[in-house]
Amino acid sequence: MTPLLQIDGLNVRFKGARNVHAINDLSLTLMPGETLALLGESGSGKSVTLKTLLRLLPEKRTDLSGRVTFDGTDIMTLSGRALRSYRGGDVSMVFQDPGLALDPVYTVGQQIAETVMRHKGISRADAMEVALDMLHRVRIPSAERRLKNYPHELSGGMRQRVMIALALACRPRLLLADEPTTALDATVQIQILLLMRELQREFGMGVIFVTHDIGVAVEISERIAVMYAGQIVEEGSTRDIIRDPRHPYTRGLLAANLHEVARGARLDAIPGAPPSLEERPDSCPFAPRCAFALPACRAALPPVVTPGPRRRVACLRADETLEIAHA
Amino acid sequence: QGTLRIGMTAADIPLTTGQPDQGGEGLRFIGYTVYDALINWDLTQGDGPSGLVPGLATAWEADEADRTRWTFTLREGVTFHDGSPFNAANVVWNLDKLLDEGAEQYDPRQSAQGKSRVPAIASYRAIDDLTLEIVTHEPDATLPYQLAWVMMSSQANWEALGKDWEQVAAKPSGTGPWMMTSFVPRERAELVPFADYWDETRIPKLDRLVLIPLPESNARSAALMSGQVDWIEAPAPDTIPAMEGNGFAITSNALPHNWTWHLSRTEGSPWNDIRVRKAANLAIDRESMGALLGGLMIPAKGFMPPESQWFGEPTFDVTYDLEAAQALMTEAGFGPENRLSVKALISPSGSGQMLPLPMNEYIQQSLAQAWIDVEFMVVEWNQMINLWRAGAADPSVEGSQSINFTYFIQDPFTGFIRHLDCDLIAPNGTNWGHYCDEDMQALFEEIKTTFDADAQDEVMRRTHEKFVDDALFLMVTHDVAPRAMSPKVQGFVQPQNWYLNFSSITMAE
Amino acid sequence: MVQVTTDIPVVPPAQRGYWSGVLSRLRRDPVAMICALVLAALILSAVFAPWLGLADPYQGSMIARLAAPGTPGHLLGTDEQGRDMLARLIYGGRLTLFIGLVPVVLAFFIGGTLGIVAGYVGGITNTIIMRVVDVFFAFPSVLLAIAISGALGAGVLNSLVSLTIVFIPPVTRVAEAVTSGVRSLDYIDAARASGANALTVIRVHVIGNVASPIFVYATSLTSVCMILAAGLSFLGIGVRPPEPEWGLMLNTLRSAIYVNPWLAALPGVMIFATSLCLNLLSDGLRSAMNVRD
Amino acid sequence: MSATDTRPLLSVRDLKKHFPIKGGILGRTQAMVQAVDGVSFDVRAGETLGIVGESGCGKSTTAKLLIGLVDRDEGDIELGGKTLGRDISLRALRRDIQMVFQDSYASLNPRMTILDSIAFGARVQGLDDPVGRARRLLGRVGLNPERFAGRYPHELSGGQRQRINIARALVMSPKVVVLDEAVSALDKSVEAQVLNLLSDLRAEFGLTYIFISHDLNVVRYISDRILVMYLGEVVELAPVDSIWAEQAHPYTRSLFSAMPSMDPDNRTEKPPLTGDPPNPINPPPGCRFHTRCALAADVCKARHPVLAPMAQGSAHWVACHLHDAASGHPRAGQGMPA
Amino acid sequence: MLSYFLRRLILVLPVAFGVSIVCFALVQIAPGDPLTAIMPVDATAEQQAAMRAAYGLDKPVPVQYLIWIGNLLQGEMGRSIASGRPVADEVFGAVGNSLLLAAGAAVIAFPIGTFLGFLAGYYRDTILDRAVTALSITGVSVPNYWLGIVLVIIFSVNLGWLPSMGAGPGGSQDWHWDWAHLRHLVLPAVTLAVVPIGIVARTVRALAGDILSMDFVTALYAKGLSRGDVLRHVARNAAATALSVMGLQLGYLLGGSILIETVFNWPGSGFLLSNAIFQRDLPLLQGTILVLAMFFVGMNLIVDVAQAAIDPRIKRS
Numbered sequence A: 001m002t003p004l005l006q007i008d009g010l011n012v013r014f015k016g017a018r019n020v021h022a023i024n025d026l027s028l029t030l031m032p033g034e035t036l037a038l039l040g041e042s043g044s045g046k047s048v049t050l051k052t053l054l055r056l057l058p059e060k061r062t063d064l065s066g067r068v069t070f071d072g073t074d075i076m077t078l079s080g081r082a083l084r085s086y087r088g089g090d091v092s093m094v095f096q097d098p099g100l101a102l103d104p105v106y107t108v109g110q111q112i113a114e115t116v117m118r119h120k121g122i123s124r125a126d127a128m129e130v131a132l133d134m135l136h137r138v139r140i141p142s143a144e145r146r147l148k149n150y151p152h153e154l155s156g157g158m159r160q161r162v163m164i165a166l167a168l169a170c171r172p173r174l175l176l177a178d179e180p181t182t183a184l185d186a187t188v189q190i191q192i193l194l195l196m197r198e199l200q201r202e203f204g205m206g207v208i209f210v211t212h213d214i215g216v217a218v219e220i221s222e223r224i225a226v227m228y229a230g231q232i233v234e235e236g237s238t239r240d241i242i243r244d245p246r247h248p249y250t251r252g253l254l255a256a257n258l259h260e261v262a263r264g265a266r267l268d269a270i271p272g273a274p275p276s277l278e279e280r281p282d283s284c285p286f287a288p289r290c291a292f293a294l295p296a297c298r299a300a301l302p303p304v305v306t307p308g309p310r311r312r313v314a315c316l317r318a319d320e321t322l323e324i325a326h327a
Numbered sequence B: 001q002g003t004l005r006i007g008m009t010a011a012d013i014p015l016t017t018g019q020p021d022q023g024g025e026g027l028r029f030i031g032y033t034v035y036d037a038l039i040n041w042d043l044t045q046g047d048g049p050s051g052l053v054p055g056l057a058t059a060w061e062a063d064e065a066d067r068t069r070w071t072f073t074l075r076e077g078v079t080f081h082d083g084s085p086f087n088a089a090n091v092v093w094n095l096d097k098l099l100d101e102g103a104e105q106y107d108p109r110q111s112a113q114g115k116s117r118v119p120a121i122a123s124y125r126a127i128d129d130l131t132l133e134i135v136t137h138e139p140d141a142t143l144p145y146q147l148a149w150v151m152m153s154s155q156a157n158w159e160a161l162g163k164d165w166e167q168v169a170a171k172p173s174g175t176g177p178w179m180m181t182s183f184v185p186r187e188r189a190e191l192v193p194f195a196d197y198w199d200e201t202r203i204p205k206l207d208r209l210v211l212i213p214l215p216e217s218n219a220r221s222a223a224l225m226s227g228q229v230d231w232i233e234a235p236a237p238d239t240i241p242a243m244e245g246n247g248f249a250i251t252s253n254a255l256p257h258n259w260t261w262h263l264s265r266t267e268g269s270p271w272n273d274i275r276v277r278k279a280a281n282l283a284i285d286r287e288s289m290g291a292l293l294g295g296l297m298i299p300a301k302g303f304m305p306p307e308s309q310w311f312g313e314p315t316f317d318v319t320y321d322l323e324a325a326q327a328l329m330t331e332a333g334f335g336p337e338n339r340l341s342v343k344a345l346i347s348p349s350g351s352g353q354m355l356p357l358p359m360n361e362y363i364q365q366s367l368a369q370a371w372i373d374v375e376f377m378v379v380e381w382n383q384m385i386n387l388w389r390a391g392a393a394d395p396s397v398e399g400s401q402s403i404n405f406t407y408f409i410q411d412p413f414t415g416f417i418r419h420l421d422c423d424l425i426a427p428n429g430t431n432w433g434h435y436c437d438e439d440m441q442a443l444f445e446e447i448k449t450t451f452d453a454d455a456q457d458e459v460m461r462r463t464h465e466k467f468v469d470d471a472l473f474l475m476v477t478h479d480v481a482p483r484a485m486s487p488k489v490q491g492f493v494q495p496q497n498w499y500l501n502f503s504s505i506t507m508a509e
Numbered sequence C: 001m002v003q004v005t006t007d008i009p010v011v012p013p014a015q016r017g018y019w020s021g022v023l024s025r026l027r028r029d030p031v032a033m034i035c036a037l038v039l040a041a042l043i044l045s046a047v048f049a050p051w052l053g054l055a056d057p058y059q060g061s062m063i064a065r066l067a068a069p070g071t072p073g074h075l076l077g078t079d080e081q082g083r084d085m086l087a088r089l090i091y092g093g094r095l096t097l098f099i100g101l102v103p104v105v106l107a108f109f110i111g112g113t114l115g116i117v118a119g120y121v122g123g124i125t126n127t128i129i130m131r132v133v134d135v136f137f138a139f140p141s142v143l144l145a146i147a148i149s150g151a152l153g154a155g156v157l158n159s160l161v162s163l164t165i166v167f168i169p170p171v172t173r174v175a176e177a178v179t180s181g182v183r184s185l186d187y188i189d190a191a192r193a194s195g196a197n198a199l200t201v202i203r204v205h206v207i208g209n210v211a212s213p214i215f216v217y218a219t220s221l222t223s224v225c226m227i228l229a230a231g232l233s234f235l236g237i238g239v240r241p242p243e244p245e246w247g248l249m250l251n252t253l254r255s256a257i258y259v260n261p262w263l264a265a266l267p268g269v270m271i272f273a274t275s276l277c278l279n280l281l282s283d284g285l286r287s288a289m290n291v292r293d
Numbered sequence D: 001m002s003a004t005d006t007r008p009l010l011s012v013r014d015l016k017k018h019f020p021i022k023g024g025i026l027g028r029t030q031a032m033v034q035a036v037d038g039v040s041f042d043v044r045a046g047e048t049l050g051i052v053g054e055s056g057c058g059k060s061t062t063a064k065l066l067i068g069l070v071d072r073d074e075g076d077i078e079l080g081g082k083t084l085g086r087d088i089s090l091r092a093l094r095r096d097i098q099m100v101f102q103d104s105y106a107s108l109n110p111r112m113t114i115l116d117s118i119a120f121g122a123r124v125q126g127l128d129d130p131v132g133r134a135r136r137l138l139g140r141v142g143l144n145p146e147r148f149a150g151r152y153p154h155e156l157s158g159g160q161r162q163r164i165n166i167a168r169a170l171v172m173s174p175k176v177v178v179l180d181e182a183v184s185a186l187d188k189s190v191e192a193q194v195l196n197l198l199s200d201l202r203a204e205f206g207l208t209y210i211f212i213s214h215d216l217n218v219v220r221y222i223s224d225r226i227l228v229m230y231l232g233e234v235v236e237l238a239p240v241d242s243i244w245a246e247q248a249h250p251y252t253r254s255l256f257s258a259m260p261s262m263d264p265d266n267r268t269e270k271p272p273l274t275g276d277p278p279n280p281i282n283p284p285p286g287c288r289f290h291t292r293c294a295l296a297a298d299v300c301k302a303r304h305p306v307l308a309p310m311a312q313g314s315a316h317w318v319a320c321h322l323h324d325a326a327s328g329h330p331r332a333g334q335g336m337p338a
Numbered sequence E: 001m002l003s004y005f006l007r008r009l010i011l012v013l014p015v016a017f018g019v020s021i022v023c024f025a026l027v028q029i030a031p032g033d034p035l036t037a038i039m040p041v042d043a044t045a046e047q048q049a050a051m052r053a054a055y056g057l058d059k060p061v062p063v064q065y066l067i068w069i070g071n072l073l074q075g076e077m078g079r080s081i082a083s084g085r086p087v088a089d090e091v092f093g094a095v096g097n098s099l100l101l102a103a104g105a106a107v108i109a110f111p112i113g114t115f116l117g118f119l120a121g122y123y124r125d126t127i128l129d130r131a132v133t134a135l136s137i138t139g140v141s142v143p144n145y146w147l148g149i150v151l152v153i154i155f156s157v158n159l160g161w162l163p164s165m166g167a168g169p170g171g172s173q174d175w176h177w178d179w180a181h182l183r184h185l186v187l188p189a190v191t192l193a194v195v196p197i198g199i200v201a202r203t204v205r206a207l208a209g210d211i212l213s214m215d216f217v218t219a220l221y222a223k224g225l226s227r228g229d230v231l232r233h234v235a236r237n238a239a240a241t242a243l244s245v246m247g248l249q250l251g252y253l254l255g256g257s258i259l260i261e262t263v264f265n266w267p268g269s270g271f272l273l274s275n276a277i278f279q280r281d282l283p284l285l286q287g288t289i290l291v292l293a294m295f296f297v298g299m300n301l302i303v304d305v306a307q308a309a310i311d312p313r314i315k316r317s
């Protein structure tokens, strides 16, 4: 089977008053119909990765290198009409804050219909039908009425449903979701997660779901890739990552989730803060915060260890069993 | 033939109903064009001072026995623009319009303009259709001059228009050589010739006369030079060379108009000292000041312009002689170390004020050389009028010792009496400086009681000599009423008068 | 012509040694620096005019009137009364800048105080202040300035009064908006929660954070104020002669435009250049303070 | 850590706050947001009370009422036996109760160095050596005073700023600290650091926390008791273990079920609650939760349940007709189905 | 929508009341006597007193205000002291002419300003942006009365292409929509347009820039929309604010054209106002200021309501 999406050695650097090496040598493979969670701290480059996939980064201020193929076509070379039909047609995106990602002065119906018209070349009336159908599918009550609402007239959960309806209206094969539930209440978050799971099954599309909440990743994904400083430090099936985290960073994240921590016990907090990325990392970027770091970690980039099929860890000590000594 | 478009300095079309407002300009453009007075000014020649000529009255005479009783013989066959005939009843109706508050046709606006012009009139009646009698309060030989102010509008027209002066304003009717055909407030008035005018020599040759208010002097110049008007009043002096360079004609002539500092003679005023008055008059280089006005001025030699029939032969020579001025000042006890400070009221603008600011600044600089330091009190023109009425003793003038004013000095009253008559001391009258002098008062009395025109002129000459010899004013300049016009304007003669005759003008193709 | 709009500057985030940060960023903006230099030169020469060895700006010679720029002895020519133009322009800067700046400064303090009080106290105080401001806002600024000046009559003091009245309402509005924005921020709540009284909170936490957006807004008003002030003089209801003032000089030299157009244009050029510099500097300041974009 | 003193340190009775909503042609009050409607609870010295609930249920308003940032409509606040407004002034109260806000950036004056920000409260309250206190606290929250004292807020990371806010709250040596979503905006790893700090400080200074959060895991970790709010009311109040073992109120149960599962083999299949939190402008009559409650009966629409112990003397309180044998609910007294 | 309109309308009433007080008070603080303008300089004291009584100026000020406002409410604005004509006729005629001028300036300024602003906003931080910014700053920095004089010299006096003054060859009363009349409008309208071009360009630039940097624009591109589609969205987002700025500009143009009208002898409200000021024509002064201010208040109302109609976000709040 050919992968739906293949990223090889992607590098993204922002130029300007301050250089930022946002993505460093990132490689990733997504099979059709697969759901991948991209997990990582703020600033680790999750959003930049997604924007690169849609070619949404400001061209003048970014240096891009590496290869990204979608279903066999190199998307770095797309332009004009082909780029437009790729964006929104083959791949679509759900943003973190639906309040900001929807045009405030068009009704939600118009916004969904517009996408459909552009990609499917059908009439406005037909496109509105599609929009209505999509609102029904994302379980928006009294969808006919909502079609004519403006974004600000909807609650946050509703707006995110609209965003999802909009993203799925053209039946994309890949859905990119950038923290779509972070801004929502827990009770609403779970509704949206279940809805996405259901729609993913129904549409059979691939999904890349960005989050920094492990619980959310568990709920939505089959596979998890953990990002740190613009690199993927660990990747594997959700089960493996949760049950058997190998990278010290992944373990730290799991511990910070407080799921199983005893009340009042000291937390195994990862000390310090992520690197600023003004320089391209030439050693393990996590080493300064890592309790298990060896001198070798600070000397060179760690090797990628593959403990199993489609499983990899970028850590020198991936094969050891490590126990954090309590301070 | 042709259309003559005139840019006036007024901001609005003067009142059209008969007795115009806007001062001299009002009478010039709407008064003596659309209307006549019983006695008119002679506007047809420009060589000498203009005098009075018969208008709607052909003859007038004060009764030998009772000098207060005047008889006027009216012109026969005169009709108004609306076709109604002019007669003595009409004159009575017009005088009532101004003087009888109980009359139906009494018009406060016209009255405000006209009433104060005819203070002598006590009563009047029509003796027959063409004979009118006017009785004055006391013998007053200046009555003819007073009557030259009063315009005769048509009673029939007023009645036809519902006895509403406002209606009349849009459709006025007089006996003058021009009829007004259209009128847009603040923008324009159009006049056409009145073919049945009684004086055939003054039936206009033009097809149309358009009056356009253009108060802003630069806008006036630009309008002339861009061909939007053919004639402008009072071009800014500095634009005159450019206009002449472009072939525009500048006309000017002496005008009974006086730009002066009216001096305070109240208790404590430094101007009470004749030496100081004379010194000040000698300290001003009037010729150089002419540069400021593009040469368009006549340096004052007295209160009246030098050509005036009333100039006489004063002994004090009003000229520039700084040494003499300083000598006089020394004599009066002043010097470089002991300078005299005076306070002077001036206004930055005002109708007929020429270029008040630069001129006053120039005077300030000049007087400084005679050790007189001038401090200005600058007020708005309207405020200035109030202060002028209030008089030098009023607190509102804040101790100012002179007021810069321009005076219309076309007749005995406006030219002499009103400024210095003891009975007219402000605020009762317009004697701003509170001057009162027995000899002067006697001269004024003589003017009023001398009914022979030549003899009266003689008295006025003596009066003027006293004005000059006593240096009663700071005499600066006389206006020459400059106007600029397109070369197409032909046949215009500028009289030495505030009013003009437009009848002779034609427009070249 | 000129007018007052209230676009409300965003509260800029502070920098280390806030004003020094602003200055250092401003120093890197060449346009703003040039403008600042030009303005500084203007202001300094105006302030020190009596010591610059200039001709007497009040005393002229009729013979030498309206000399063209470049005439020996009169670098920029002479005006309609033969007074030295250079001297008059520099002395004119005194009055012009004075009535261009003082109303804005007064409005900055008065309007700023009113706005901060209205914005911080809220409630009925806010309602009263802001409704009165609304009334003045119902007049286009030029109209209001002309109406007040026209009513009061010409004179420097009257111009100052009328322009100050014109500029208080917009400053008040901006100050009120910025203050109510700041007031709703958590750090104000935190300060109140420390037990500080309203005056302390305003003094320590509010003023520092609202002053700079109000200040930026006020600087953008100075050019408006200057043009407006010159406009009043131009109309004859501003400064009175013989005081040198650019608007008035423009007015009195107007008719000389046919004799010597460059001479007549000089006061206009001065007004334009100054207001251009003020605008550019205020723009530079705005971005140096990181207000908007 | 457990309180030996039986008298509560802080006692809140029937706290009410209704915000008017202006509107209409004349700008008159159209409706009231019943942000907090009759909230009562006690906190013992040294205890940590966690408050949870959906967005808009009145958590922040409760916190602000406690330190008088919002004026009460009704209710009493008693600290150490003294009633606010009667025995103790607001200013004095504020020395003993302090607050940490969610938005670490907005809660620091951008124009002040962090040292000044911390010292401000001490200065205002007239404590001696405010700067010395501030420097010591700065060190205590893990930021080297030498390096950080002169910095401005924008020069710090979110976690560091939140430490400053904590230090600022502690400068007056308060007894109670209200933490309103104090760690919600932080990254997980930083959150853990701050939670460790909070635990240490609590022990060191004998602090009492009121800890507001929407993250149940965090609340469980730090709290002794949990208070669950729904639409301005308290629906359940219980020791943390007790509520973890059994959520007595249907809403609490839904809230707990909405937590993402951590077991890849056992993911959530059915949303525990549908719809958005209802509008506090016109809260439903009776039990405010009945519109979303699967177990609602007629009595829930008609009568308002009162907060009462589950059993005589129990520390587990709940406001639900299910647990009131006399309520007339069909399942009254049987508790929740499993 | 209707209720929003009504609410705004009710808010206007106190403002209108305040405006009337200010207008009235303005004239009361004025030194000088309004009657001097219409009386011959040497009118006697009792003539003046009679005049004063005739115009009701002898009554106490509050009474004068009540009479004035009472008359106003009946649509009666009194008579001009200087011309004796009804103030309403004078003012409305003049305001009509000013509107013509303001509209002319708006027709020039708004499209140009919008176009330039959009260009600069889209090509932010490029040479183009700098050029437009420089142009718009120049526009707001130039004293336009001075520019007017210069334009007259060039285009009327020297080149003779365009007339220098007046509202048409036959005055404003016989206005026609033909070139002979429109050419009178060109110079004053261009002069008057300079400032709003600058302001509109700056506003639109800022708006377009802000909107383009918003998240939803990224989302629009992510949907696969073309640049044209995205610009349409941007324009629609900017419309409400841009229109309101333009609406206010129209108000400013009307109230601020006084200097331009003086320079071009345009028979509009500003011209009327400056005459009224110099003649101390109180009723006319009050009337003109009042009408202009009320027009501005009305303009604000219209702008607000229009903005609410265009922008779905406003109504509900």
Ligand SMILES: Nc1ncnc2c1ncn2[C@@H]1O[C@H](COP(=O)(O)OP(=O)(O)OP(=O)(O)O)[C@@H](O)[C@H]1O
Binding pocket: A014, A020, A022, A040, A041, A042, A043, A044, A045, A046, A047, A048, A049, A212, A277
């Ligand atoms: N347009 C840009 N210009 C310059 N730097 C950028 C730009 N976009 C992102 N960055 C930088 O790239 C890095 C990665 O950012 P990114 O938005 O991908 O983080 P993220 O993982 O999505 O974080 P979060 O969880 O906060 O959304 C950050 O350091 C950010 O500051």
Ligand SMILES: Nc1ncnc2c1ncn2[C@@H]1O[C@H](COP(=O)(O)OP(=O)(O)OP(=O)(O)O)[C@@H](O)[C@H]1O
Binding pocket: D019, D020, D033, D034, D035, D053, D054, D055, D056, D057, D058, D059, D060, D061, D062, D280
């Ligand atoms: N100043 C105010 N004016 C009007 N309504 C208010 C005000 N403050 C809060 N509210 C309303 O009161 C209700 C409770 O608000 P509160 O901030 O206490 O909720 P919360 O539980 O803290 O929510 P979140 O989890 O979103 O912070 C909300 O509906 C809110 O809109």
Ligand SMILES: [Mg+2]
Binding pocket: A046, A047, A048, A178
């Ligand atoms: Mg992101």
Ligand SMILES: [Mg+2]
Binding pocket: D059, D060, D061, D180, D181
């Ligand atoms: Mg909250």
